[in-house]
Amino acid sequence: MSKNDKLGFLNINTSLYQTRISNKFLNRKPYQPADPRIILSFIPGTVFDIMTEPGQNVFQGDDLMILDAMKMKNKLKCPIDGKVKSIAVKKGDKVSKGTVLLELE
Amino acid sequence: MPVNKKIHELREKREKILLGGGEQAIEKQKSMGKRTARERIMALLDENSFNEYDLFVEHEARDFDMDKKSLPSDGVIIGSGTIYGAPVAIFAQDFTVAGGSLGLMHSRKITKIMDHALKMRIPLIGINDSGGARIQEGVNSLAGYGEIFFRNTISSGVIPQLSVILGPCAGGAVYSPALTDFVFVVDKISKMFITGPEVIKTVLGEEISMEDLGGARVHSEITGNAHFFALSEEECFEQIKKLITFIPWNNGQKARMFEPAEPKPEYNINKIVPEDPTLPYDVKDVIRAIVDNSDFFEIMELYAKNIVIGFGRMGGHTTGFVANQPLEMAGVLDVDSSDKAARFIRYCDAFNIPIITLVDLPGYLPGVDQEHAGVIRHGAKVLYAYSEATVPKLTVILRKAYGGGYIAMSSRHLRADFVFAWPSAEIAVMGPEGAANIIFRKEIMSSADPDGMRKQKVEEYKSKFANPYVAASRGYVDAVIEPSETRKFLMHAIEVSENKDVPMPHKKHGLPPF
Numbered sequence: 001m002s003k004n005d006k007l008g009f010l011n012i013n014t015s016l017y018q019t020r021i022s023n024k025f026l027n028r029k030p031y032q033p034a035d036p037r038i039i040l041s042f043i044p045g046t047v048f049d050i051m052t053e054p055g056q057n058v059f060q061g062d063d064l065m066i067l068d069a070m071k072m073k074n075k076l077k078c079p080i081d082g083k084v085k086s087i088a089v090k091k092g093d094k095v096s097k098g099t100v101l102l103e104l105e
Numbered sequence: 106m107p108v109n110k111k112i113h114e115l116r117e118k119r120e121k122i123l124l125g126g127g128e129q130a131i132e133k134q135k136s137m138g139k140r141t142a143r144e145r146i147m148a149l150l151d152e153n154s155f156n157e158y159d160l161f162v163e164h165e166a167r168d169f170d171m172d173k174k175s176l177p178s179d180g181v182i183i184g185s186g187t188i189y190g191a192p193v194a195i196f197a198q199d200f201t202v203a204g205g206s207l208g209l210m211h212s213r214k215i216t217k218i219m220d221h222a223l224k225m226r227i228p229l230i231g232i233n234d235s236g237g238a239r240i241q242e243g244v245n246s247l248a249g250y251g252e253i254f255f256r257n258t259i260s261s262g263v264i265p266q267l268s269v270i271l272g273p274c275a276g277g278a279v280y281s282p283a284l285t286d287f288v289f290v291v292d293k294i295s296k297m298f299i300t301g302p303e304v305i306k307t308v309l310g311e312e313i314s315m316e317d318l319g320g321a322r323v324h325s326e327i328t329g330n331a332h333f334f335a336l337s338e339e340e341c342f343e344q345i346k347k348l349i350t351f352i353p354w355n356n357g358q359k360a361r362m363f364e365p366a367e368p369k370p371e372y373n374i375n376k377i378v379p380e381d382p383t384l385p386y387d388v389k390d391v392i393r394a395i396v397d398n399s400d401f402f403e404i405m406e407l408y409a410k411n412i413v414i415g416f417g418r419m420g421g422h423t424t425g426f427v428a429n430q431p432l433e434m435a436g437v438l439d440v441d442s443s444d445k446a447a448r449f450i451r452y453c454d455a456f457n458i459p460i461i462t463l464v465d466l467p468g469y470l471p472g473v474d475q476e477h478a479g480v481i482r483h484g485a486k487v488l489y490a491y492s493e494a495t496v497p498k499l500t501v502i503l504r505k506a507y508g509g510g511y512i513a514m515s516s517r518h519l520r521a522d523f524v525f526a527w528p529s530a531e532i533a534v535m536g537p538e539g540a541a542n543i544i545f546r547k548e549i550m551s552s553a554d555p556d557g558m559r560k561q562k563v564e565e566y567k568s569k570f571a572n573p574y575v576a577a578s579r580g581y582v583d584a585v586i587e588p589s590e591t592r593k594f595l596m597h598a599i600e601v602s603e604n605k606d607v608p609m610p611h612k613k614h615g616l617p618p619f
Contacts, residue, residue, distance in 0.1 A: 010434060015536040016383060022411070
């Protein structure tokens with residue numbers, strides 16, 4: 001242990017421990033509850049087709065988009081009844097997992 | 106004379122093949138800061154100990170004009186030799202020959218030496234430096250990988266298997282190292298990934314360098330795929346040689362005994378651990394204060410630093426150490442540290458190496474990310490590994506041992522053979538603050554001065570339970586010892602455990618939570 005150690009505090013069961021804090025812990029993403037109105041890509045891929053447009057009423061089970069990924073055409077289905085508020089991508093866009101594709105209202 | 110002529114012919118043939126992919130390819134290899142496959146073997150093994158086999162093997166591919174190409178030794182060198190006198194089987198892929206690509210005969214050479222290592226019960230060292238499958242050889246190349254993975258698995262726990270990544274190791278090829286016991290990487294030379302930067306760019310449009318995707322640092326610090334990180338090939342070879350001195354040739358033997366040596370006096374065991382359980386210290390100093398010559402050989406030094414694992418010797422016997430590290434993340438157990446410790450415990454158990462566990466932890470790391478990453482399943486690996494291990498298990502509780510962490514860290518309840526505790530040990534269901542808040546909630550809430558009352562109750566709890574004597578009174582701790590007595594007690598425990606024999610119920614295999 002050298003004098004230059006950057007030490008912080010970690011709270012475990014209401015006791016504060018003086019210690020080094022890992023980058024992994026510092027960079028962890030704060031939890032956010034899932035919002036069914038926000039459609040995220042569930043797999044990295046390319047937007048192959050978009051079958052809806054802003055303002056359109058959509059129903060649970062409707063096809064919203066096709067994502068070309070892992071040599072498959074993957075359909076994105078609407079999880080709830082609603083209205084398309086905005087579409088964040090266009091045909092041909094490459095998206096990583098968890099990218100916002102579409103928002104419902 | 107005809108005999109001499111034939112010997113001369115052999116020499117000529119050898120010399121030609123020994124050049125591998127030729128001078129130009131060798132120059133290119135060197136320009137990347139890499140040694141040739143043959144140089145690597147020579148640097149690693151004892152002088153003049155290497156015997157090479159299958160020098161004259163040639164590939165069999167006929168398609169895509171491959172029949173017109175000669176690939177010396179088919180791009181891989183195999184043989185056996187010694188390291189500090191210990192026999193080892195070795196293969197080294199030769200990047201100067203067709204990029205070290207793996208075709209049918211290349212893989213057959215590797216599996217031949219693997220079979221040899223298993224049959225002779227000697228360690229296997231694989232030096233990986235390959236562009237991947239030889240596409241021209243199609244499914245034969247895939248078959249080759251599969252045959253290697255199968256042998257890695259069957260040999261696992263029978264002979265030590267070491268993988269040295271000294272170049273690219275991509276796609277399916279990465280799974281051979283992943284199945285072996287220890288993976289060695291070298292900064293800026295080793296590259297391991299399933300899908301490379303080019304594929305990622307094509308599919309996702311994300312740009313990343315090979316180094317940032319799967320370089321030596323990434324695998325040493327982030328993924329935990331690598332066990333030893335070195336800055337140069339030389340340093341890497343020294344690490345391999347040192348490891349070989351600590352481990353037995355196979356699971357039927359014990360590691361070589363060394364001349365016992367006292368720890369160095371600069372590690373004063375009485376002065377390392379602060380009394381206040383919330384203050385940090387480097388637990389490696391405690392290990393150095395008790396092992397022979399203060400020589401502690403750490404494994405996975407850069408990954409999940411909140412737990413420390415590695416080898417040392419106690420009175421000449423190789424011993425595995427598992428220690429909570431209060432200096433890093435307060436020494437908590439979490440997903441990564443559980444995984445790291447559990448694998449090492451199973452390694453020691455497979456190869457007859459006693460385990461010393463040094464305990465000082467506040468418990469498990471709280472957090473949504475931890476829970477969602479499966480800390481239940483990963484944490485259970487530690488319980489499983491300790492419970493299952495039948496090698497001598499010695500535990501020293503240095504300071505905190507709270508709650509589930511106490512149980513997990515080689516407690517009596519998981520069949521530790523000896524549990525020692527220092528007078529500074531606090532063996533309790535949880536930390537004094539948390540416990541007092543729960544037990545004395547009513548008194549604290551109804552008090553005119555809740556903060557004062559809380560402090561008073563915390564002190565009360567501390568004096569009653571934050572010590573080793575409650576656990577000792579139940580026999581969960583065998584002896585409360587002074588720090589300076591630690592080495593003596595541990596060495597004696599190892600001596601008396603020499604012939605430990607624990608019958609286990611018959612089973613095909615257990616189902617550890619992985």
